[in-house]
Amino acid sequence: MACLDPSEQKRYRHARDFLQESIRAASIPFWEQEEFPVGLVRELGRQGLGELQVDGSSALFKGLMYTEVARADVSLSALVGIHNELIVGMINDLGSPEQKERWLPGLRSLSVLGAFALTEPQHGSDIAGGLETTARGDGAEWIISGAKRWIGSGTVADFSLVWARDIADGQIKGFIVESDRPGFTATKIRHKIGLRIVQNADLDLDEVRIPRENLLPGATSFSATTNLLRDSRAWVGWQAAGIQLAAFDIARSYALDRHQFGKPLARFQLVQLQLSEILGNASASLAMMVRVASLQEAGHLQMAQAAMAKATTTRLARQSVAMGRSLLGGNGISTDFEMAKLFGDAEVLYTYEGSYEINSLIVGRAVTGKSAFV
Ligand SMILES: Cc1cc2nc3c(=O)[nH]c(=O)nc-3n(C[C@H](O)[C@H](O)[C@H](O)COP(=O)(O)OP(=O)(O)OC[C@H]3O[C@@H](n4cnc5c(N)ncnc54)[C@H](O)[C@@H]3O)c2cc1C
Structure with a gap:
């Protein structure tokens, strides 16, 4: 079973706190205005998030970093994930020595995109x-x-x-x-x-x-990219875990603060059921991704396993943010309360890096030996 060594545990805790304190709230106005936060991206670079693919990090550590960035802001986790998995990864694995020399230093610090x-x-x-x-x-x-x-x-x-x-x-x-x-x-x-x-x-x-x-x-040839594209499917599963942890954080805190019928929402059984289901979905997603990391570290991850992880965790994420949205009542409709931001972001996780349907068909092909889509 994959686990973090003590130095990665320390780095993980530091990054998680930094992301919650310095990125989560700061990202909201940029999300609302559809603007690119150059300063926040540079900050992520200073935290080493532009070089996870090439700095010797374990698959588990890299994945947990994607989860924690998503827990703070899903857009920035998309940027960090695509950057590491598909840009740094492709140039490092498939590029010439000259291409690596020209592009990797700036990419590693996130000063080049x-x-x-x-x-x-x-x-x-x-x-x-x-x-x-x-x-x-x-x-x-x-x-x-x-x-x-x-x-x-x-x-x-x-x-x-x-x-x-x-x-x-x-x-x-x-x-x-x-x-x-x-x-x-x-x-x-x-x-x-x-x-x-x-x-x-x-x-x-x-x-x-x-x-x-x-x-x-x-x-x-396109087949040269197979392993990198397989890993980038899996990366979305870490994002899906992160968005659900964010939904849980927001829903729990709202349920404790908001009063109806003279009591905090957290006192109502149906509200506790929703919190329990969101946390259960998030934990199931994380457990699946820890298993994916173990397979990656052993060099055994198959495309169908990555597709199953991507499809399953994004399906759960969509359910979790819908429950969170409902738990916030009318305030779940306003991005001022963060949950609506997650609600929109989950839709993208469900569709990009191979839609939910296509990833399910990849699994279907693996378990039947019959392709339903080519
Ligand atoms: C916010 C965002 C960011 C993105 N970033 C990038 C990026 O950086 N780089 C990049 O290259 N791409 C990017 N994409 C593209 C993304 O990967 C595609 O949107 C995705 O692969 C789906 O393709 P499509 O949108 O053309 O949908 P379509 O392929 O047109 O599919 C439409 C619907 O039909 C379904 N469908 C299609 N074929 C079948 C079938 N055979 N059986 C059953 N159902 C089927 C799909 O599941 C989907 O529900 C991004 C997309 C979004 C929305």
Whole structure:
């Protein structure tokens, strides 16, 4: 069974307190105004949250950090998770020595940001087969053309890791496209109901020229990304545990403060039932993720196990925040009381990194030997 060593326990406690004291309340106005909190992101960098993927942390410690960031603010946990799992992870595992030297130092301190650009306007769940963005070799350059949708940090990142199909061999490959390249445009997607701090963008790539050496040498076919994409599914499970701990914290405190019929809500049996169910869901999610961390550390985590963890924990998270929302009555509708923020954020966890349905179908395929979706 995975467990934290004493130095990780100390670091965990310090990070948890810092996140509750310095990030949780400070993030709320940014969420409400859909703005990017540069200062808070730099603070997370100073706490070492930009380098969890490469600093020797155990899988359990890394996961618990994602949970605690989510407990403070789910948007920032999305940023930290995508940054570690999909940007730092891809460049560290699949990049050239020059790419690592150029990008990793700034990424580790969160003073440089990357965006992971896979989803397209017409292809989400079927992206692996349907991806339309193209890469064409032209002398010493690649020319990238196409469109991407929902790309986190797209308007604020220094570069995007763009997945495009090489027209020469039909393979999907990973390319580093710096945001100041001519022909690259990022347009912020507004009016989201969740993860409002994450600056999701529509990207337009109009014949963008990049040097040949911007291809990730380890990412010359989509199958090279399988392990990283498996781990990034699992990462959402830690977020789902964190959002439920936040829902519990808020619901419990509200139930103790708010009085009806001359008593605190906490005295009513039906309210205690809801608190018990939220805590039970959060604990079940955490227990599942601790098991995932053990499998990761042993090198045994399978895609279907990651998909099951992602699907199950996000289903529980959706139930937990709905109970929390109801427990706060009318005040559960206002983001001034935090629960409504979690209610919107949970919807994103349910859908991104493979929707609930697609992850369930991955499990279904594993347990029947029959694919229902390809
Ligand atoms: C806030 C947010 C942040 C995101 N960040 C990023 C990012 O940084 N980078 C990135 O590349 N992408 C990102 N995404 C995209 C995300 O991964 C996709 O939204 C997700 O994969 C679903 O794709 P879709 O939205 O196109 O839905 P669709 O694929 O159109 O699916 C619509 C519905 O149909 C269901 N469905 C589809 N096919 C089947 C089937 N065969 N059987 C049963 N049901 C099916 C789905 O489950 C879903 O309920 C983000 C999305 C959001 C909302």
